[in-house]
Amino acid sequence: MKIKVTDREGNKHELEGDTNSTLMEVLRDANLDIEAACGGCCACATCHVYIKDEWLDKISGKDDDEESMLDQAFDVKHSSRLSCQISLSEDLDGIELELAPE
Amino acid sequence: MIEKTDVIVIGAGPVGLFAIFELGLLNISCHVIDNLDKPGGQCAELYPEKPIYDIPSRVKITGQQLTDDLLAQAKPFNPVYHLNQQVEKITKLEINEWIVETSNNKKLQAKCIVIAAGAGSFVPRKIPIENLDNLDGKKILYAVRNKSLLENKKILIVGGGDSALDWTNELSKIADVTLMHRRKEFRAAPDSVSKMLELENDKKINFLLGQIDNIEESKNDKLKVIVKNNEEKIDLEVDYLLPFFGLKMELGPIANWGLNLDENLIKVDTEKFETSVSSIFAIGDINAYPGKLKLILSGFHEAALMAQQCFKYCYPDKKNVFRYTTSSKDLHKKLNS
Numbered sequence: 001m002k003i004k005v006t007d008r009e010g011n012k013h014e015l016e017g018d019t020n021s022t023l024m025e026v027l028r029d030a031n032l033d034i035e036a037a038c039g040g041c042c043a044c045a046t047c048h049v050y051i052k053d054e055w056l057d058k059i060s061g062k063d064d065d066e067e068s069m070l071d072q073a074f075d076v077k078h079s080s081r082l083s084c085q086i087s088l089s090e091d092l093d094g095i096e097l098e099l100a101p102e
Numbered sequence: 103m104i105e106k107t108d109v110i111v112i113g114a115g116p117v118g119l120f121a122i123f124e125l126g127l128l129n130i131s132c133h134v135i136d137n138l139d140k141p142g143g144q145c146a147e148l149y150p151e152k153p154i155y156d157i158p159s160r161v162k163i164t165g166q167q168l169t170d171d172l173l174a175q176a177k178p179f180n181p182v183y184h185l186n187q188q189v190e191k192i193t194k195l196e197i198n199e200w201i202v203e204t205s206n207n208k209k210l211q212a213k214c215i216v217i218a219a220g221a222g223s224f225v226p227r228k229i230p231i232e233n234l235d236n237l238d239g240k241k242i243l244y245a246v247r248n249k250s251l252l253e254n255k256k257i258l259i260v261g262g263g264d265s266a267l268d269w270t271n272e273l274s275k276i277a278d279v280t281l282m283h284r285r286k287e288f289r290a291a292p293d294s295v296s297k298m299l300e301l302e303n304d305k306k307i308n309f310l311l312g313q314i315d316n317i318e319e320s321k322n323d324k325l326k327v328i329v330k331n332n333e334e335k336i337d338l339e340v341d342y343l344l345p346f347f348g349l350k351m352e353l354g355p356i357a358n359w360g361l362n363l364d365e366n367l368i369k370v371d372t373e374k375f376e377t378s379v380s381s382i383f384a385i386g387d388i389n390a391y392p393g394k395l396k397l398i399l400s401g402f403h404e405a406a407l408m409a410q411q412c413f414k415y416c417y418p419d420k421k422n423v424f425r426y427t428t429s430s431k432d433l434h435k436k437l438n439s
Contacts, residue, residue: 037221037351039396043148046350068289071262072348074230075313076284101230 001093024084040084045073047083052096107133110212115143117386117401118218119172124409126179137223142169217384221351261346267294280308364390374411
């Protein structure tokens with residue numbers, strides 16, 4: 001499955017995802033500039049991304065934990081998600097997203 | 103005054119705390135320095151309530167429980183904690199000991215330094231807008247050091263956590279406070295939230311729904327904060343901006359100590375976990391070696407091996423007799439007293 005990422009400089013990257021990983025893990029392992037300080041337990045907001053609108057409905061919604069961690073993120077939009085909370089699945093093949101400012 | 107000890111541990115996270123215990127078993131005393139106001143590092147700061155499942159013998163333990171137990175385990179060895187401060191500078195003396203200076207101007211002297219600093223020190227997360235450096239600490243305050251500076255001033259506080267709410271409630275007594283948050287729900291303790299809502303109701307503070315879009319310096323020493331809420335933008339002129347976006351981790355001054363680094367990690371050998379500088383060790387998430395796994399349990403192992411080498415520096419003329427904690431009478435006296 002493919003993941004299309006725009007980094008903070010506007011460069012586009014096409015990454016190979018796998019359905020055993022979270023979105024954060026794929027971004028991190030591709031050495032994109034994503035801090036993911038807490039390692040993926042939804043205890044910080046350093047893996048903040050903006051998901052392209054048409055993909056938002058395909059992802060399971062935010063739980064309270066994620067919504068409340070997003071309070072520590074900067075410039076939160078309706079498309080804001082913490083990438084560690086998104087488990088990849090085949091129906092997300094081709095998902096497009098952008099790294100949020102840090 | 104310089105306080106003397108055997109070993110200075112930098113970082114009071116789980117691995118730093120267990121290092122106190124391992125060193126204590128070998129009669130080596132410790133002082134521990136941490137930038138946070140409490141021991142526990144990431145375990146206590148980021149995920150105190152979250153369960154950890156890979157601590158041997160603990161089927162499940164929270165970050166805070168692990169911290170509490172490690173503190174209890176280290177207690178018989180009387181460690182001295184220096185919290186709320188960062189190590190700024192280290193200097194080697196001719197007698198092969200180290201002087202460590204902290205951001206609180208504390209000076210400590212020791213034979214060894216153990217860096218157990220995890221991903222670095224926790225520092226306030228700054229607003230990711232360029233060219234704000236000249237306002238930092240002047241008009242944009244990430245921490246309040248001197249309340250009197252804010253007396254009768256117009257202040258914008260941003261955030262929805264404990265720091266934002268506590269300062270809103272506190273500063274409402276002396277200043278004209280607006281609290282801004284992206285939603286009208288708050289992570290802060292319920293008590294602080296109801297206090298804040300009461301203040302808002304009594305018009306003692308203003309609450310504003312929105313986020314920072316941009317910041318500009320304006321005339322008369324004021325700050326223009328451009329606030330957006332969905333597509334709507336408004337300008338807010340204030341004396342001070344207090345953003346509370348949580349904490350992030352930074353390597354900080356350690357990067358300048360002349361240690362061999364591998365990006366933001368400190369290279370060590372896997373026999374003694376010593377750095378490229380003798381008598382300085384690095385254990386836990388901050389070190390790098392082939393096969394390294396960033397697990398708390400790896401850090402515990404590293405602490406035990408590091409302690410063996412520290413013994414040689416602390417007691418050069420003594421032989422270290424290997425003893426199990428189950429059979430050593432000396433240890434039982436110490437641990438049960």
